[in-house]
Each structure stands twice: as C-alpha cells, then as structure tokens.
Amino acid sequence: THGKFEIEKMPTPAQLEDLLFSWYVNLSVRSNGVVIAKNGVTLAVGTGQQDRVTAVRQAIEKAREKFKGEETLEGAVMSSDAFFPFRDSVDAAAEAGIKAIAQPGGSVRDWDNIKACNEHGISMVFTGERIFSHH
Numbered sequence: 287t288h289g290k291f292e293i294e295k296m297p298t299p300a301q302l303e304d305l306l307f308s309w310y311v312n313l314s315v316r317s318n319g320v321v322i323a324k325n326g327v328t329l330a331v332g333t334g335q336q337d338r339v340t341a342v343r344q345a346i347e348k349a350r351e352k353f354k355g356e357e358t359l360e361g362a363v364m365s366s367d368a369f370f371p372f373r374d375s376v377d378a379a380a381e382a383g384i385k386a387i388a389q390p391g392g393s394v395r396d397w398d399n400i401k402a403c404n405e406h407g408i409s410m411v412f413t414g415e416r417i418f419s420h421h
Contacts, residue, residue: 308365373402380406
C-alpha cells in the first residue's frame with residue numbers, strides 16, 4: 287500500500303472558477319478531452335487522441351501556436367474528461383506552466399499523479415465524475 291496521499295496545494299478562488307469553466311467546456315468535447323483555460327477563456331482543446339498525454343500535449347501545442355511569444359499558459363488550468371493513467375500528463379502540464387488540474391480520478395495510479403502535482407506545486411481537484419464522451 288502507498289499510504290495516504292494528499293494534494294499539498296489548494297487552488298486559488300480564481301483557479302477554481304477557471305477549473306469549473308474548463309470542466310463545463312469539456313462537457314462538449316469528444317473522448318480524451320482536455321481543456322486548458324485561463325481568466326474565463328478557453329486557450330486550447332485537445333481531443334480525439336488515443337491516449338491522454340497526447341491530448342494534453344496537443345492542447346499545449348495549440349495554445350502555444352495560437353499565442354506565439356506570450357506567456358499565456360503560465361498560471362493556466364486544465365481539465366480532463368477522464369482520469370490520468372500515468373503521471374506523464376501532469377508532468378507535461380507542469381512544464382507548460384499549468385498550475386491547477388481538474389480530473390475525475392479513479393486510476394490505480396492516482397497516488398502517482400498526486401505525487402507529481404506535489405513535486406511541481408500544482409493543485410489538483412478530483413471531480414469524482416467522468417464526462418468521457420463518444421458521440
């Protein structure tokens with residue numbers, strides 16, 4: 287057993303608002319949906335990929351392409367429509383400057399994602415609800 291793992295950093299009120307906004311946008315995204323948002327604006331959406339980390343990287347690259355030369359991702363938030371099976375998505379988000387994540391949880395490796403968030407100083411909230419869509 288891994289003992290008890292807790293997120294060390296709580297999201298700020300502004301980050302919570304952006305996380306909720308991002309989560310609502312994600313309701314309309316197809317499977318493996320990832321939405322990056324900041325200040326009530328969708329910066330990028332990653333979707334339709336076969337794995338979660340590719341969707342995360344896709345969204346990061348879309349945002350970087352759209353906002354060339356700007357530090358737009360620094361302090362942004364990200365929501366995921368389903369759990370992260372591995373910590374690589376959290377690591378990619380941290381490298382991009384994302385500071386808060388919302389995801390359903392439920393992976394056998396949730397503890398590894400919590401550990402990654404704590405290492406990077408990222409807050410993460412577990413929604414307890416998947417919005418994974420195949421329409």
